[in-house]
Amino acid sequence: MARVTPASSPADQAAALPAAVDALVRGELLAFPTETVYGLGARADDAAAVARIFAAKGRPSDHPLIVHVADAAGAEAFAAELPPSARRLMAAFWPGPLTVIVPRREGIGAEAAGGQDSVGLRCPSHPLALALLRAAAAAGVPGVAAPSANRFGRVSPTRAAHVADEFTALPGLIVLDGGDCAVGIESAIIDCTREPAVLLRPGALSAAHIEAVLQAPLGQRDGHSPRASGTLAAHYAPSATVRLMDTDTLRAALQSSAAATRPGDPVAVYCRSVLPAGAPGMLHRVMPSDPDAVAHELFGVLRDLDAARVGQIWVEQPPADPVWDGVRDRLQRAAAAAPDA
């Protein structure tokens, strides 16, 4: 079993730090909270430590990891250069839910970067993550490579208990408990090796906000974008099959399920609109009207519904407005995944 540290007060959380830093220094894995999702970390400058992350997640070793640093100065250790777009974004959004891809400094972090000549860098704003990264830096760990702390292709964890559920096979893994992740979906990733910079993965920060900081429009994604598992068509998948439907299609599906004479798969519904109840026994979760509130709860809702053993989750398509981009992206990928893929 993983060891989830006590978290009832900031003092409790801080008391868990020395053992966590020690684990990182020794090249062991450590799960820790960020404001987006929990990460499964290891020191980014140690090839063997990084290899443990890929093995634990079952992630292909050419899929690059994000390196977490304590501050902008910490980014310099991994970056060959910080392009002007990266500097602007870091100044505006760090610490916070934004990752910049920049040219990688030779001789450090090659395994974390999955062999690419670029590296993804992020300074998270969760106080416990920042305290960890600062203490680790003081102990000689320049950065912590950390993907989301879930097995490859599965739903990202937003609570310590989710992480413990994912990695039952890692006895002794320390899971630093920092409570519920405030943002709830992963960071926005911006490729700053290109001009104009390109948004590779939408997050909670809107493209409009990012463009305002860059004082320039973002470029389009194309075939040159590096491989990013968070950008695969099918990802973030619960065990249940997710069906994303527009409001009218969902209403019709609920009406015909209510009229059906034989029960089908157990179904849960996650919708914003007031809709018919559907077949008896269907689970209903109300989707909040605010995109940030949906981002905050989304992965927890998918996990809860999996735990309730529903076979299908029928989700009402979010509005087309760009403020929903991050949530829509995660829902589309969850819906694209085959069951148990």
Ligand code: TXA
């Ligand atoms: O919010 C987050 O970003 C969370 C927390 C833990 O910080 N981390 C996270 O990591 O989502 P992960 O590995 O699950 O997703 C990172 C994404 C992947 O799609 C990866 O391929 C991409 O970032 N990435 C990392 N470095 C890259 C690089 N050099 N070039 C292109 N994509 C990169």
Ligand code: MG
């Ligand atoms: Mg992930």
